[in-house]
Amino acid sequence: MSDPKTFFLDEEEIPFEEGQTIIQAALTAGKYIPHLCYHPEFKPHGSCKLCTVRIDSRTVTTEDGQSVKIPGRAAASCTTPAQAGQHVESEVPEILDLRRTLVQMLLVEGNHYCPSCEKSGKCLLQGLAYDLGVMDPHFPQYFSKREVDASHPDILLDLNRCILCELCVRASAEVDKKNVFAISGRGNTKHLICNSESGELGDTNLAATDKAANVCPVGVILHKRHGFEVPYGQRRFDKAPISDNPVQYAPVKEQV
Amino acid sequence: MNAPLPKRKLKVATTSLAGCFGCHMSFLDIDERILDLVELVEFDRSPITDIKHCSPDCDLGIIEGGVCNAENVHVLHEFRKNCKILIAMGACAINGGLPAQRNSLDIRDILAAVYAQPGRGVHIPNDPEIPLLLNEVHPLHEVVKIDYFLPGCPPSGDAIWKFLTDLLAGRTPTLGHGLIHYD
Numbered sequence: 001m002s003d004p005k006t007f008f009l010d011e012e013e014i015p016f017e018e019g020q021t022i023i024q025a026a027l028t029a030g031k032y033i034p035h036l037c038y039h040p041e042f043k044p045h046g047s048c049k050l051c052t053v054r055i056d057s058r059t060v061t062t063e064d065g066q067s068v069k070i071p072g073r074a075a076a077s078c079t080t081p082a083q084a085g086q087h088v089e090s091e092v093p094e095i096l097d098l099r100r101t102l103v104q105m106l107l108v109e110g111n112h113y114c115p116s117c118e119k120s121g122k123c124l125l126q127g128l129a130y131d132l133g134v135m136d137p138h139f140p141q142y143f144s145k146r147e148v149d150a151s152h153p154d155i156l157l158d159l160n161r162c163i164l165c166e167l168c169v170r171a172s173a174e175v176d177k178k179n180v181f182a183i184s185g186r187g188n189t190k191h192l193i194c195n196s197e198s199g200e201l202g203d204t205n206l207a208a209t210d211k212a213a214n215v216c217p218v219g220v221i222l223h224k225r226h227g228f229e230v231p232y233g234q235r236r237f238d239k240a241p242i243s244d245n246p247v248q249y250a251p252v253k254e255q256v
Numbered sequence: 257m258n259a260p261l262p263k264r265k266l267k268v269a270t271t272s273l274a275g276c277f278g279c280h281m282s283f284l285d286i287d288e289r290i291l292d293l294v295e296l297v298e299f300d301r302s303p304i305t306d307i308k309h310c311s312p313d314c315d316l317g318i319i320e321g322g323v324c325n326a327e328n329v330h331v332l333h334e335f336r337k338n339c340k341i342l343i344a345m346g347a348c349a350i351n352g353g354l355p356a357q358r359n360s361l362d363i364r365d366i367l368a369a370v371y372a373q374p375g376r377g378v379h380i381p382n383d384p385e386i387p388l389l390l391n392e393v394h395p396l397h398e399v400v401k402i403d404y405f406l407p408g409c410p411p412s413g414d415a416i417w418k419f420l421t422d423l424l425a426g427r428t429p430t431l432g433h434g435l436i437h438y439d
Contacts, residue, residue, distance in 0.1 A: 108351070111356075112438075113347070113353065113357065114409070114438035114439040115409035115438070115439045116354055116357075120438070120439040126438060129438070130436050130437075135405045135406070135407055135431070135436070136397070136402075136405035136407075137351050137395065137405075140398050141398070143352075143356065143359045143360075143392065145359070240433075241433045
């Protein structure tokens with residue numbers, strides 16, 4: 001019997017099975033690595049970059065006796081396979097700063113007016129920002145001006161909050177087999193579209209019970225007539241910070 | 257032993273630009289702790305004093321609300337010029353807040369819809385006494401340099417207290433779980 005394979009996450013030994021990515025092994029072992037576009041039920045996507053870690057940094061001694069740290073390569077832990085003996089840095093100041101910047105970029109890109117958003121308190125982007133201690137937006141606001149799509153009887157789309165994680169796209173194609181959503185455009189014009197001739201959600205066959213209608217980590221895909229149901233103070237991230245729960249999705253199911 | 261130096265009280269100025277005064281109400285939610293606070297600070301220009309303009313030697317400027325009209329810009333510049341440290345308090349000051357939802361609309365259409373419809377007046381108010389609106393609402397840091405940001409809509413009294421006591425003690429203010437909120 002061979003020894004179980006392990007790698008090191010912030011100096012802590014983490015076991016893994018062949019073929020697992022770093023984030024899969026870490027979450028299985030109960031160690032939280034921040035993530036937005038990663039979802040255990042779907043193939044990794046690699047767009048949010050929040051799960052970025054540093055791999056195999058080393059410290060060398062120069063000729064004049066000084067210790068110099070050579071940073072290892074930065075990699076998305078959702079797409080990088082775990083390897084035995086690997087040294088992975090996640091909760092280190094440099095990586096936390098990087099994640100803070102990424103969250104600030106997402107926050108200024110959309111219209112994230114949390115005070116009036118139905119997802120506030122259970123939004124992964126917001127929970128992550130709280131956990132990272134993001135106090136300021138740092139960048140100028142983009143002030144996105146996309147139209148709200150309220151054409152569907154049960155579902156509402158506010159595209160100004162979309163972070164392009166493509167979870168709805170993946171869920172609709174892979175689970176629901178309906179291909180309701182897609183991403184269109186390039187660069188900063190990239191946006192979520194609906195697969196109907198009119199381009200409206202109401203003309204697709206999306207149902208409120210579909211996986212795609214319940215997987216959005218932020219406040220884009222919302223169920224009509226179901227806003228502000230949980231009292232302030234009892235919402236998900238009022239009760240515990242996001243990092244308390246290594247896997248953010250399973251087995252929590254959104255109430256419909 | 258030397259007698260302790262007489263402590264100079266820090267001068268604090270506050271104002272509301274495109275705000276709702278909710279952040280100031282939340283400030284007052286520190287309740288009786290305001291008695292501890294006035295041992296350490298004195299209030300300069302503020303909606304709770306009668307001082308019309310900032311003294312040139314204010315230590316702290318606390319501003320709620322974004323920037324939505326020309327007068328807001330003047331007041332913000334006055335604060336930046338006269339306060340050593342400027343704090344953007346609340347969601348509006350930080351990212352424009354809910355008033356910035358008007359940014360997706362044309363300002364003339366908004367004014368016409370409110371003031372120039374049958375039964376609601378005949379024209380958009382045009383007296384030079386009234387400050388002109390800007391095309392878009394802006395957060396403070398797009399107009400002047402801001403030193404600290406205190407998120408919340410509004411930040412709770414406890415968050416404001418933690419923030420100010422950290423700052424007055426010379427620490428970088430941090431709000432842990434439960435105090436940091438954007439809503």
